[in-house]
Amino acid sequence: MPNMMPVMVALWSALLASALVLLVFAGARALSGRLGHPPWASPVLTGAIATALLLAATGIPLAWFSAATQPLRWLLGPALVALALVVEANAGLLRRSALPVLVAVTGGTLVGLASAIVMARWLGLGPDLAAAVSTKTVSTPFSVAIMMKVGGPVELAAAMSVTTGVVGALTVMPLLRRLGFRGAGPALALGVAAHIVGTDWLTRRDARAGGLAALAFVIAGVILGLLVPAIWPWLAA
Template sequence: MTEASALFHRLLDHLLESPLLAVVLTLLAYSIGIRVFRRLGSPAWCPPVLVAAVVVAVILWLFSIEYEDYSRGSTWLTWLLGPATVALGVPLYQQFHHIRALWRPILLTLPPAAILAAVYALVLASWLGASPEVMASLAPKSVTTPIAVGITAQIGGSLSLMMGGLLITGVVAILFVDLIAPRLGIRDERIIGLVLGINGHAIGTVRAFEISATAGAFSSLGMGLTGVFTAVWLPIAWQMLGFV
């Protein structure tokens, strides 16, 4: 190792001790993601968060930065997801007259949809021979991150694997809704928003707000209720099934 290389790695180790590097890297990656997203014409299959995740992964690999070091530095950014989720109550309040008119169908639809979102992942993972830890990491894949972190820790999953599952689920949910809804003749923004929120959590909600404020409000509702409902039933079901 040359003197310049050793100096670079010492500087890198020093930066990793503070959140500065992780924050700058995250913001830079997301900025690149937005630019790529707009340059490609805002396609549903390539949201900024997906591009940003790839950019971060490549940089970590190129500079031999351990994910644990990056994750430790970006902890406070993850913490900000909680207040950001709570802030979605503003569009919910603005569109409450629409939500109030449909509260019965929403309450009848959301529980089985939230259960199915976890069950089909568990069935597929079990069929492919996944370990209990992997299954616990995939079970809350449709729940918004602040709640999913708590669920994963409670049922014994891996947070890094859970985060990957959340990203993939959000992107796939957006893609499927954009492809299938027009073919099924579904144009009601309330239905589209609710589906995006239940299945695509925060990533789907961002897409819903791109559609309209109404879609965004229903997506926020679906995401919030799915998170609360899953946080209640999934740990109980996990224990009853004997996984913990």
């Protein structure tokens, strides 16, 4: 009979680590709610910081945690599939103004990609950071999926996407209002530029505009999901 001990240990490790992450995230989400859901208190960001501090305080090695949370990382794929529900919920909005929405989101996403690549080279960022910022214009689940596909720096790309979301949620709307933009345009812009963090912030203030932002961040994710792996050899060179 084969020794089942390593399998049992791996199973218990996965259960413990997953429970820890889910509990910490639930706490981070509750804290964000108490604070009125400000962009800087994004539960993903505060949850990650709290988990990292907990690991450091208890002396749990990062390598053990990374291995034990593989099931959670694997579930990211199915969760990304579920984003189809967001597009379906806003299909009416898309049908009514398909051309301007698709032109704006596609164009904005390409500008985001191009500007990040150009600035990374201009500022002399190293290859890992330059690769990571190429997916900053898309939401974290998409940037993680893209980096896992191409073998890029997953952790760095995730951090760039989350930070971009926070920066965008804090700055995009005030700038666009100052420039005289109103209505659907800024909502789409927030979805492309600040993805989930910005969309969450907007949805709590204006559900319809939040729907537009959600539509935008999913379309942007699909566009870069198709584009970045195709140009990856050039990006990573």
